[in-house]
Amino acid sequence: MNTRTKRIAYLCFDFGVPMFGTKGAAVHVHETVQSLRRLGHDVMVYSPVSAEMGSYCEGYTALPVDGFAARVLDNLAQEPVASSSHLPKEWRSLLYAEHIQKSLRSRLVDFGVDVIYERYSLFGYAGIELARSLGVPILLEVNSPLSLEQARYRDLVLTRTAAELERLILTSADAVIVVSDDLAGWVRQLGVPSGRIEVLPNGVNPEVMDPCVGRDKVRLRYSLTGRRLVGFVGSLKPWHDLDTLLNAVAQLHEKDERYHLLLVGDGPRMKQLRARGDPYVTWTGAVPYDEVPSYVAATDVVTVPLGGRADSYFSPLKLYEAMAMAKPVIGARVGEVKAAIADRESGLLYEPGDALDLAGRIEEVFQMPDGGAGLGASALRWVLANRTWDRNAQRITEIASSLLAKRAA
Template structure:
């Protein structure tokens, strides 16, 4: 089950069927909700969170910082595993040639850097406008491509116009996920910026997708990003919020085409080794099998109950995609 505020459905179903509960946690939800949107019923939220965490056979988190958060809440360290986010290396395959988007924009002979993701405050995308200005603005050979939508998009568009960058900055708004690789292929370099005050518990999907395409990547030195990118080997890092350092890196790398290519290749190799969804699925299955085996080893102990068989043995997989009412459990089981 993916952990959600006030949700105990997975816990109740696991208890009803006497099967293991693996809980996926992507953020410290109580803290995040309180900070970003305001938290109603905080006591209920914290109590529910602790109840679900105590009940889970194993907790899967996306970063080391979240692992620390779990153990601080009292979860035993041996019940917490870090499985970062990942990429689909088939959809996000290596760049063979630039997409036609560059031709459409009239940027065939320009150096294009850009960002793909949600335009939200913690991504700090506005620093890319500052970098664009420092690189020479409208009179320079650089162009900026911003792909995605979000609450900051209109502010970014307005600011680009005020800075005289309207003709050299292109924003797409929301696009289908399947089209993202085409836009990345229009870039010479991808950037993963984060605001200097951004929380560090995240696991950056966009970074893994950039790297899976063998894109040269420049990213803010923050949280898990610093663990994934090895400077000058799989990418480059800059101090969050430092537009001068970011612009300096982009300007230095622009003429170093072969160096960028070699680093991009190494970045994809890193993803293929550790950060694919298939790799993550294998880890989750292995953890589930260990949990089941542990239950079996105690099934003859005093007062112990036999664990339900695993899915591979014909046991139930519970789907809680809609509310389940008393007497309806059978209709929610699939083989």
């Protein structure tokens, strides 16, 4: 198969994914792009303007809404409905899908694009239209069932439009890359043929997530020396079952005050969770990506709390990063977490929503003669063999090459 270097346009039109932010989605974009570039591909990234991104960075181009479209958005923001409804944001996405086709097409022609790779966003049909117009294949990356997720956890007004556009976009892509087997099943139900679906879970960059990073820096900063430190790293979103985690650590702290939770991240549930006033929790807020390893290194065990079946679509980035740092990990027995952790070999599993079971698994790690080091070593071997961004980039290259070969035949 011809895997020659290619000119790849990477489209990320989700206004909620800043290119250089701390979110897992931003890490996913950045690491995928860097891995593709290490293979020799010429990759240009296109995104709406964000405060974190600025107007231009090498290889990254911010394409804001301008002209009359920008004035329309300004006026939409002033509508009475804007303060109490998600509708203006949905209009913005639809308007951007039309606007970006006009402003980006000539850039892609000048670039000599071979392949479009797009991170799917709700109402985002511009990539499909551009690929058709330019006669190039499009690989569509899907990270969650967005219309379902938006309606359940946030707000969605144009439910019918969102669902129908989602079906049309996904079934129109030349290849659909999903991050879990359960998500592949959902995509298949929408009508995407199995032959177009590829499962590529999130990955790690071993050069960033290094097991040799010292543990003392963060412990000293937050006065955590001598603690039995349980860690969580991630966005404080509803699908992260942090109530169960907090209740589990509460049970342990009641028996032994050395137990403590280091909660690294920020998100919509921060205010609500902090209002509990738990004395056994240290809240750090969001930290830069390059500082995450020092926070993971500070912990004795890393937890991945998730809810039940409805949350099994996700690919837990922070689980893989903890495994890459040889940490003993404890995850909910659901979806990709269950698939990644071989129970009592590369980590421990607990029943979702069961704080008593989670507390027992945490205590079990501290009772191990090696403090879970054997679990961590096994986790490291597994994740380096199965979950790296470079491995994903190689597979993306193979898919793109196959699609280009079919078009040339």
